[in-house]
Amino acid sequence: MTDFFNIDELLTEENRLIRQTVAEFTNNEIKPIIEEYAQKAEFPAYLVRRFGELGLLGTTLPEAYGGGGADSISYGLVCQEIERGDSGMRSTISVQSSLVMGPIYRYGSEEQKKKYLPRLASGELLGCFGLTEPDYGSNPAGMKSRFTDVGDHFILNGSKTWISNAPLADVAVVWARNPEGRVQGLILERGMEGFTTPEIKNKWSLRTSATGELVFDHVKVPRQNILPKGLGISAPLSCLDNARYGIAWGAIGAAIDCYETAVKYAGERIQFDKPIGAFQLTQKKLAEMLTEITKAQLVAWRLGTLKNSGKATTAQISLAKRNNVAMALQVARECRQILGGMGITGEYPIMRHLMNLESVITYEGTHDIHLLILGAEITGIPAFK
Amino acid sequence: MKILVCITNVPDTTAKISFTDNNTKFNKAGVQYIIGPYDDYALARAVELKEAQGGTITVLHVGEADSDPQIRKALAIGADDAIRVNTEPADSYYVATQIAHIAQQNSYDLILMGRESIDFNSGVVHGLVGEMLGIPSFSPVMKLDIKDGKAEFAREIDGGKEYLEATLPLVLGCQEPIAEWKIPNMRGIMTARTKPLQVVEPVSVDDMTSLESYSLPAPKGECKMIPVEEAEKLITLLRTEAKVL
Numbered sequence: 001m002t003d004f005f006n007i008d009e010l011l012t013e014e015n016r017l018i019r020q021t022v023a024e025f026t027n028n029e030i031k032p033i034i035e036e037y038a039q040k041a042e043f044p045a046y047l048v049r050r051f052g053e054l055g056l057l058g059t060t061l062p063e064a065y066g067g068g069g070a071d072s073i074s075y076g077l078v079c080q081e082i083e084r085g086d087s088g089m090r091s092t093i094s095v096q097s098s099l100v101m102g103p104i105y106r107y108g109s110e111e112q113k114k115k116y117l118p119r120l121a122s123g124e125l126l127g128c129f130g131l132t133e134p135d136y137g138s139n140p141a142g143m144k145s146r147f148t149d150v151g152d153h154f155i156l157n158g159s160k161t162w163i164s165n166a167p168l169a170d171v172a173v174v175w176a177r178n179p180e181g182r183v184q185g186l187i188l189e190r191g192m193e194g195f196t197t198p199e200i201k202n203k204w205s206l207r208t209s210a211t212g213e214l215v216f217d218h219v220k221v222p223r224q225n226i227l228p229k230g231l232g233i234s235a236p237l238s239c240l241d242n243a244r245y246g247i248a249w250g251a252i253g254a255a256i257d258c259y260e261t262a263v264k265y266a267g268e269r270i271q272f273d274k275p276i277g278a279f280q281l282t283q284k285k286l287a288e289m290l291t292e293i294t295k296a297q298l299v300a301w302r303l304g305t306l307k308n309s310g311k312a313t314t315a316q317i318s319l320a321k322r323n324n325v326a327m328a329l330q331v332a333r334e335c336r337q338i339l340g341g342m343g344i345t346g347e348y349p350i351m352r353h354l355m356n357l358e359s360v361i362t363y364e365g366t367h368d369i370h371l372l373i374l375g376a377e378i379t380g381i382p383a384f385k
Numbered sequence: 386m387k388i389l390v391c392i393t394n395v396p397d398t399t400a401k402i403s404f405t406d407n408n409t410k411f412n413k414a415g416v417q418y419i420i421g422p423y424d425d426y427a428l429a430r431a432v433e434l435k436e437a438q439g440g441t442i443t444v445l446h447v448g449e450a451d452s453d454p455q456i457r458k459a460l461a462i463g464a465d466d467a468i469r470v471n472t473e474p475a476d477s478y479y480v481a482t483q484i485a486h487i488a489q490q491n492s493y494d495l496i497l498m499g500r501e502s503i504d505f506n507s508g509v510v511h512g513l514v515g516e517m518l519g520i521p522s523f524s525p526v527m528k529l530d531i532k533d534g535k536a537e538f539a540r541e542i543d544g545g546k547e548y549l550e551a552t553l554p555l556v557l558g559c560q561e562p563i564a565e566w567k568i569p570n571m572r573g574i575m576t577a578r579t580k581p582l583q584v585v586e587p588v589s590v591d592d593m594t595s596l597e598s599y600s601l602p603a604p605k606g607e608c609k610m611i612p613v614e615e616a617e618k619l620i621t622l623l624r625t626e627a628k629v630l
Contacts, residue, residue, distance in 0.1 A: 014574055017458055021568050055571025068571035 002256045004294045007301050011073065018074045022081035025054060030085030034208060035346050038086070041207040045126075045168060047089065048096075052123025056082070056093055058101040065105065065113055066121030072312075073304035076249030080300075083253035087356035088209030090250040095164045096120060098243035100127030103173050103185055106239075107230030112187065116171060128169035128197075130160035130214045131236050137162075138369050138384070141233045146177035147186065147221060154226065156186065156219040162363070166212030167199040173227075174214060175236045185227035185235065194219040205359040207352075241317050244364050245307060248320035249300045251328035251360060252293065254353045258328075259289050261348055262335035269340075276338070285334045292331065296324040315377035322370035329357040386440035386531065386553075387491070388431045391484055391498035391510070392459055393421035394452035398503065408598040420455045423499025427557075429564035430529055431497055432463035438531065441465045443491070447474045447483045453582070461569035461577035472587040476594045477505075481513035486588045488518055493554060495536070500525035500558040511558035521551055524558025 001008075001023065008016060029050060037044045051057050059075045061067025068074070075097070083090035101120050104112055119125045136142045145158025158176060166172070170190050178184040188195055194217040199210060227235075263286060266277030276282050303320045306312040332354035336343035343350045361367050369384065376382040396402070397417040405412045420428070431442045444459040444467040446452050456467045470483045488496060496518075501508035508524070515522025527546070528539035536555055540547045569577070606627070611619040623630045 013454055013457060014578060016454060017461060017569070017574050017577075018571065020458075021461075021570075021574065024568050053570060054568070055574075059571060063572065063575070069575050070571060074571075 002259060002290070002293060003297070004290055005298065007297050010301055011077075012071075014070070015073050015077060018070065019077040019081055021054070022056065022078050023084070025050075026081050026085040030082070030089055031349075034086045034089070035349070035352065038088075038207045038352050039346055041201075041203070043088075043092075043168065043208060043210040048092065048126050049123040051093060051096075052121060055121075057096045057123060058105075058117065058121045059097060061097075061101055061105050061117065061121070066118035067101070067105075071304075072245065072307035073301070075246060076300055076304050079246040079250035080253040080256075083250035084257045085253075086208050087250065087254055087353065087360050088206045090246070090253070091164050091206060091209045091360075092126075094243045094246045094250070095129055096127050098246060099129035099239050100171065100173050102239045102242055103129075103227060103230065103235070104187065107185055107227040107235055108187075109224075109228050111224065112227070116187065120171070125170040126165055126168055127171045127173065128163050128165040128214070129236075129239070130163055130166075130172050130174035131240075132160060132162050134159065134161050138366060140175075140236065141183070143175065143177065143183065145174070145216060146181075147179070149179045153223055154186070154221045156188075156216045156221050158216050160214040162200070162211060163197075163214055164206075164209055164211055164363075166197045166214055167210040169197065172197075172214055174216070176216075178231075182231050183233045183236065184231055186221050187225045187227065188214075188216075188219065188221065189225075192219050192221070203359075205355045207355075237314075240364055241312075241314055244317050244321040245303065245312065247360060247364055248296075248303060248317065248324045251321075251324040251357065252296050252300060254357060254360075255289070255293050255296070255324075255328035255331040258332045258335040258350050258353050259286070259293060261350060262286065262289070262338040265339050265342070265348070282338060285338060289331045289334055292327045296327045299323060313377075315373055318365065318370040318373040321365065322367055322374075325357060325361045326367060329354070329361055332357055386434070386438060386495065387493045388434065388440060388442045389445055389488060389491070389493040389496045390424070390428045390431045390442060390459070390464065391445045391447075391496065392424040392428065392455065393499065393502040393504070394418050394446060394448050394455045395421045395502055395504045398422070402601065404599045404601075408600060409596065411599065418452070418455060420458060421499045421502050423501060423503070423558075423560050425499075425566065426561050426563050427497035427499055427559035428459055428462055428464065429567045430559060431495075432567060433564050434495075434529075434531060435463065440494075443468060443493070445484060445487055446470070447472060447480045447587070449473055450584075456582060457577045458569060460580045460582070461573040462567050463573065464580070466580055467582045469582065469584050470587050471584050475590070475592065477507040477509045478513060478593050479590045481510045481517060482590045483587055484510070484514050485517035487585075488514065495531070495553060496556040497559055498557075500560045508558070511556050515556040518554075518556070520554050520556060522556035522558070523549065523551070525560040526557045527560055527563050529557065529559070529563055 055068045058067040059070045063069045131140050147154040147156040172188040174186050196215045197212050199212040266282050269276045299320050336350045372383045397419050400416045403412040442464040444464040447470040474480045511522045511524050525541050526538050530537045537550050
C-alpha cells in the first residue's frame with residue numbers, strides 16, 4: 001500500500017484495522033468481479049448486503065441506529081479502500097451513508113430514524129438522494145420541485161436527475177420547496193403512486209453504479225414522511241459536505257490503484273532491452289504521481305482530524321475534494337500513458353478509474369464550483385450568486 | 386464450551402524478506418504483519434462453533450507488544466478476551482511450553498491453532514502442547530464438529546482424508562476448509578477495544594536451540610524447456626547446472 005510518508009503511523013489502531021479489513025474486502029470481493037460488471041454496465045446489487053454486513057453503511061452513525069460508531073477518519077479510509085476497487089462502489093456507500101442515512105439521522109424524527117436507519121445500515125434497503133434538477137445543478141437553491149399541503153398528506157411535483165442508486169433505490173431522500181417556499185426534505189418509498197425512477201443509460205463513466213431520474217407526478221406523501229428538522233438549502237448542502245469529505249479520501253484510492261498498477265507495469269514492460277521504468281520520462285511521471293498522492297493523503301488526514309473535532313469547514317472540504325479528485329484524474333491519465341495501448345483495455349483498471357473520475361470531478365460540486373467556494377472564502381465575495 | 390485459539394503474528398505473504406546483523410536477525414522494517422493464515426481458519430471455526438453452540442473464545446499469543454493489532458483483529462472477528470505472553474518466542478518448544486502453562490490454569494475444552502506458522506513453519510506446536518497437557522492432538526484438521534461433548538473431525542492424510550472422533554479436551558492444528566474465512570465487521574472492530582487483553586510474563590524455559598544464521602533461497606533460475614527426446618540433456622543439466630542430482 002502506497003504510504004510514502006508513513007501516514008499509517010498517524011492513525012489509531014482501530015483506523016488501521018478498518019483500513020486493512022476494507023482493503024482485504026476490496027481485494028477479495030470487489031476487484032475480482034468489478035471489471036466484468038463495468039463492461040456490462042451493471043450494478044452488483046448483491047454487494048449492498050455485504051457492505052451492510054461489514055458495517056460500511058453509516059460508519060460514523062451511532063450503533064443504536066445500526067451505525068458503526070466510528071470516527072470520520074475511519075469513514076474516509078472506508079471510502080479510500082473501496083474506491084481502490086471502483087468509484088461506483090464508493091459512490092453507493094457515500095450516497096447511502098452521507099446522503100440518505102445522514103439527513104435522516106440529522107433532520108429526521110425519532111420514528112423515522114428507527115424505521116429507516118437500521119435497515120439502511122444492514123443493506124436491506126438501498127437509498128438515494130434527490131437534490132439536482134434538470135435546470136438546477138450547480139445552483140440547487142433555484143429548485144422547482146415543490147410539495148403542497150392537502151390536509152392529511154402532501155402532494156409532491158417535480159423531478160430530479162443524475163441521481164446515483166435511483167433506479168434500484170427502495171428509499172429516496174428528496175429535497176423540495178415546502179408550502180412556504182423553503183427547501184425541506186421528504187422520505188419517499190418505491191411504489192408510491194406517481195413516483196418513478198427512469199434509468200439514465202449509455203454512460204461511459206461509473207458504469208457499475210445505477211444512475212437515474214426521480215419523477216414526481218402528484219405523489220401522495222404521508223405527513224410522517226417529511227423530515228421535520230433542517231429547513232432551507234443549507235440542510236442538503238451540509239449533507240453534501242460529508243459526502244465530499246468521503247470523496248476527498250476515495251479519490252486517493254483510485255489514484256493509488258492506478259499508480260501501483262503503473263509501477264508494476266513499468267518494471268515488467270521491456271522496450272529497447274530494458275524495463276520502461278528505467279527511462280527518465282517514466283521515472284518523472286512516477287515520481288510526480290507519488291508526490292501528488294502523498295500530498296493528497298496528508299490533506300485528507302488533516303481534514304479528517306479537523307472533522308473528528310467538529311472543526312472542518314465547507315471551504316476546507318471543497319479544497320480537499322477539488323485537489324484530490326483532480327490529482328487522481330491526472331494520475332490516472334499519466335498511468336494510462338505508461339501502460340500504452342494496454343492502458344485502454346479491461347485487463348488493467350486504469351481506463352475504468354479514468355472514466356469514473358471524469359464523473360467524480362463533476363458530481364458533488366463541480367471542480368469549478370469548488371474553486372469558486374474557495375474564491376468566496378478568500379475574498380468574501382461569492383462569484384456564483 | 387471454552388475454546389482457546391492460539392494465533393501467530395507473521396509477515397504478510399507478500400512481504401519482502403531480508404536479514405540484518407550479519408544475517409542473524411529478520412529485518413522487520415516496512416514489513417506488514419498478519420495473523421497466520423492457518424490460525425485465521427482455526428479462529429473462524431471457533432467463532433462458528435460459538436455462534437452455533439455458545440461458549441467463550443480466548444485468543445492466546447506468545448509475542449511482544451507489536452503483535453497487539455493482530456490480537457485486536459482476532460477480538461474483532463469474535464473472540465471474547467485475549468492473553469498475550471509477553472516475550473520474544475525462541476522456538477516451538479518454548480512457545481508450546483507457554484501455551485501449555487496458560488492452558489493448565491484455565492482448563493479449555495478445545496485448543497485450536499493453525500497447522501503451522503507461515504514464518505518458521507515447524508508445524509509441531511500442537512503436538513508438543515498435547516503432550517505437555519497429556520491430552521490428544523491432531524493435525525492437519527480440515528473439518529470439525531462438536532456433538533455431545535465429542536469432536537468429530539477430518540484430517541488430511543497422504544492420498545485422502547481420515548475421519549476421527551475423540552472426546553474433549555483436544556488440541557487441533559487446523560487448515561482450510563475447516564471454516565469460512567472471516568474478516569471483522571465495523572461493529573466487531575469498535576467493540577474489540579473494550580474486550581480484555583491480559584498481558585502475562587513467560588514461564589522460564591531452558592534454551593534448547595540457538596540460531597546460527599538465516600539465508601535466503603537461491604534466486605529462481607531461468608526456465609529451460611527440454612524436449613522429451615533430449616531427456617539425457619535434462620539429466621546432465623540437473624547434475625551440472627542445478628546440482629540437484
